[in-house]
Amino acid sequence: MFASDLDTTIEFLKGVGPKRAEILQKELGIYTYADLLGCYPFRYIDRTRFYKINELDADLPYVQILGRITGKETIGEKHKKRIVARLTDETGTIELVWFQSLKWVDENVMRGKVYIAFGKPTVFNSSYSISHPEMESYPRPATLTGNLTLQPVYNSTEKLKKFSLDSKGIQKMQALVIEQCLQEIRETIPAYILDKYRMVNRKEALLNIHFPKDTIALQNAQRRLKFEELFFIQLQLLSNKQFRELKFKGHLFSTVGKRVNTFYKDILPFELTGAQKRVIKEIRLDTQRGIQMNRLVQGDVGSGKTVVALMSMLLANDNGYQACMMAPTEILARQHYHSIASLLDGRLIKVDILTGNTTKKQRILLHQQLEAGEIDILVGTHALIEDKVVFKNLGLVVIDEQHRFGVEQRAKLWRKNSTPPHILVMTATPIPRTLAMTLYGDLDVSMIDELPAGRKPIETKHLVEGQRLRMFGFMKTEIAKGRQVYVVYPLIKESEKLDLLHLEAGIEQMRYQFPLPDFQISIVHGQMPNKDKQYEMQRFIDGQTQIMVATTVIEVGVNVPNASVMIIENAERFGLSQLHQLRGRVGRGAEQSFCILMSGEKLSREGRKRLETMVMTNNGFEISEIDLELRGPGDLSGTMQSGVLDLKLADLVKDQQILQEARNTVIEIFQQDPTLSLPENALLKRFVDKKSRGIALDKIS
Numbered sequence: 001m002f003a004s005d006l007d008t009t010i011e012f013l014k015g016v017g018p019k020r021a022e023i024l025q026k027e028l029g030i031y032t033y034a035d036l037l038g039c040y041p042f043r044y045i046d047r048t049r050f051y052k053i054n055e056l057d058a059d060l061p062y063v064q065i066l067g068r069i070t071g072k073e074t075i076g077e078k079h080k081k082r083i084v085a086r087l088t089d090e091t092g093t094i095e096l097v098w099f100q101s102l103k104w105v106d107e108n109v110m111r112g113k114v115y116i117a118f119g120k121p122t123v124f125n126s127s128y129s130i131s132h133p134e135m136e137s138y139p140r141p142a143t144l145t146g147n148l149t150l151q152p153v154y155n156s157t158e159k160l161k162k163f164s165l166d167s168k169g170i171q172k173m174q175a176l177v178i179e180q181c182l183q184e185i186r187e188t189i190p191a192y193i194l195d196k197y198r199m200v201n202r203k204e205a206l207l208n209i210h211f212p213k214d215t216i217a218l219q220n221a222q223r224r225l226k227f228e229e230l231f232f233i234q235l236q237l238l239s240n241k242q243f244r245e246l247k248f249k250g251h252l253f254s255t256v257g258k259r260v261n262t263f264y265k266d267i268l269p270f271e272l273t274g275a276q277k278r279v280i281k282e283i284r285l286d287t288q289r290g291i292q293m294n295r296l297v298q299g300d301v302g303s304g305k306t307v308v309a310l311m312s313m314l315l316a317n318d319n320g321y322q323a324c325m326m327a328p329t330e331i332l333a334r335q336h337y338h339s340i341a342s343l344l345d346g347r348l349i350k351v352d353i354l355t356g357n358t359t360k361k362q363r364i365l366l367h368q369q370l371e372a373g374e375i376d377i378l379v380g381t382h383a384l385i386e387d388k389v390v391f392k393n394l395g396l397v398v399i400d401e402q403h404r405f406g407v408e409q410r411a412k413l414w415r416k417n418s419t420p421p422h423i424l425v426m427t428a429t430p431i432p433r434t435l436a437m438t439l440y441g442d443l444d445v446s447m448i449d450e451l452p453a454g455r456k457p458i459e460t461k462h463l464v465e466g467q468r469l470r471m472f473g474f475m476k477t478e479i480a481k482g483r484q485v486y487v488v489y490p491l492i493k494e495s496e497k498l499d500l501l502h503l504e505a506g507i508e509q510m511r512y513q514f515p516l517p518d519f520q521i522s523i524v525h526g527q528m529p530n531k532d533k534q535y536e537m538q539r540f541i542d543g544q545t546q547i548m549v550a551t552t553v554i555e556v557g558v559n560v561p562n563a564s565v566m567i568i569e570n571a572e573r574f575g576l577s578q579l580h581q582l583r584g585r586v587g588r589g590a591e592q593s594f595c596i597l598m599s600g601e602k603l604s605r606e607g608r609k610r611l612e613t614m615v616m617t618n619n620g621f622e623i624s625e626i627d628l629e630l631r632g633p634g635d636l637s638g639t640m641q642s643g644v645l646d647l648k649l650a651d652l653v654k655d656q657q658i659l660q661e662a663r664n665t666v667i668e669i670f671q672q673d674p675t676l677s678l679p680e681n682a683l684l685k686r687f688v689d690k691k692s693r694g695i696a697l698d699k700i701s
């Protein structure tokens with residue numbers, strides 16, 4: 001026989017065949033031998049530890065016991081037929097019971113012989129037994145699978161189990177593939193990197209991830225394979241970045257002109273924070289280098305990202321370019337437009353707005369003015385990036401609240417021009433460092449890690465249903481002081497009808513507690529026509545209403561400085577970053593602000609942890625780390641691109657250091673060898689070329 005190849009279809013592995021191959025494909029995505037090797041165990045059972053029978057306790061997981069078979073009998077008839085054996089060591093005796101595979105047991109489990117029995121102990125009438133233990137004769141034979149100290153456990157499914165492809169079955173397949181193909185496993189990481197980080201080679205890593213020689217070998221294998229996983233993600237992200245930088249020239253914003261200077265000296269009503277100044281400087285440097293800027297600005301709620309955006313746009317204007325700013329919702333786009341327009345008050349530049357609600361007539365005029373270069377800054381929603389919107393010379397795009405905005409849409413912007421505009425992405429709330437490195441690894445990152453001076457930290461309280469009257473009392477006191485209050489209800493798709501009922505009941509109760517004419521209530525929810533939403537929102541902004549009852553449509557960006565109380569109903573149903581984002585709607589003025597989290601008495605552990613976190617800290621960076629720990633990265637990224645987060649082995653919470661090493665390694669490689677032409681980087685070049693033919697190139701060209 002010829003040595004089989006790793007690309008061989010799994011069907012041809014001994015004992016598999018077409019039927020099982022089909023199920024392996026469907027259930028686990030395994031097509032080839034290589035795919036199988038890439039299915040790693042998700043945990044291991046320690047087989048170095050032998051339990052004595054008098055140490056057993058029903059809470060133990062799987063254990064192994066070394067003992068002699070001192071009795072064996074078959075009892076019962078037909079489907080009740082079973083074999084019961086007794087296993088004895090120097091401390092006691094337990095029962096082993098089999099209902100299936102009776103023939104095998106009868107032939108292989110021999111009275112008087114010594115075995116290792118492996119299984120989960122259960123207790124009945126204070127004596128212990130194990131059902132369907134695995135039996136190994138002692139001493140263990142020295143085969144690949146037989147002398148394992150750490151037994152791998154693989155993911156399986158009901159379907160797979162029907163075809164004997166349980167964890168054990170998969171382990172057998174792994175053993176076969178490794179026996180046949182071990183020598184064919186090729187290295188993917190250059191030797192000098194392996195040396196630098198003292199990592200084992202790929203062959204050894206794959207062998208030990210499936211059949212660990214010992215704990216150390218397993219750890220080495222895991223570290224190497226986690227590194228590999230993260231390294232290639234970083235290689236792809238940073239090679240995309242590198243590629244863009246080499247391919248696209250960037251518009252030059254070489255001068256700081258009249259608009260920026262006048263704005264800064266005469267218009268800006270406050271002093272910029274140190275962090276704001278630093279980030280603006282970073283943007284300045286980016287836009288003078290002759291390459292296209294792709295920068296992510298991370299800043300906590302209220303850290304003042306908008307002004308940074310505006311000054312960057314004025315910088316574009318000063319250099320003869322137009323700029324646009326894109327927000328995820330109509331309300332937010334309007335808010336940005338109004339705050340920019342009112343700040344500038346007709347001075348310096350012409351600002352306009354384009355959203356889905358812009359009338360056809362307005363649109364026609366706007367398109368003309370845009371193309372003639374008469375509009376300097378255009379604010380809007382996704383409507384901005386539609387193909388029919390043509391700028392005269394778009395130099396900068398600001399994307400606010402990025403997490404609603406995918407890579408695809410960013411790519412669309414790159415395509416908009418032969419020289420693509422600079423791109424500034426602003427996050428709504430901070431995201432954890434590891435996640436940023438993975439999701440936005442192809443962007444440069446700026447941090448606004450300082451709040452404007454004089455902000456009073458928001459006081460957060462958690463109240464349960466029984467304390468509702470206290471909450472109403474508090475609302476009344478604050479409104480009497482002239483403040484405004486938000487009351488937010490969750491609206492989650494699956495239970496939309498129910499949620500609307502909650503909302504309506506809430507409004508009813510609110511009207512009862514807060515009768516006209518002293519109290520006016522604005523109501524905004526997703527089911528309303530846009531026009532009504534805006535009207536209601538505007539009444540609140542103008543101070544005509546004291547209470548704003550809303551679903552989460554107000555979540556992002558909305559800025560009403562006089563609103564100082566945020567009440568969140570069913571707070572346990574919101575995610576942490578959403579809670580933080582909502583809380584950030586208050587604390588924007590000079591007044592002491594408050595956030596009240598209302599929940600039922602009974603909370604899940606996670607729900608409680610979320611509310612406790614909110615009470616404990618106002619720091620968005622801290623909150624985002626806890627959020628990542630609680631929810632895992634997949635959920636956190638929401639609707640965003642998922643591919644980069646499908647990590648097999650690495651964990652963005654636990655493996656931060658490996659991620660940092662992987663990223664630093666790739667950064668160094670590109671610094672020393674931007675085109676990956678050095679012979680020692682040949683492996684990497686092959687990877688990048690293969691990838692960029694498929695994805696990167698058509699995404700960005």
Ligand code: ADP
Pocket residue numbers: 270271272273276299300301302303304305306307452453557559561588
């Ligand atoms: P976010 O980062 O959440 O988008 P905004 O840009 O909306 O925050 O700013 C929040 C509020 O803080 C706004 O009212 C803004 O005018 C104000 N602000 C921004 N920067 C400063 C500063 N340096 N000093 C004082 N107030 C500031």
Ligand code: MG
Pocket residue numbers: 305306400557
């Ligand atoms: Mg904002």
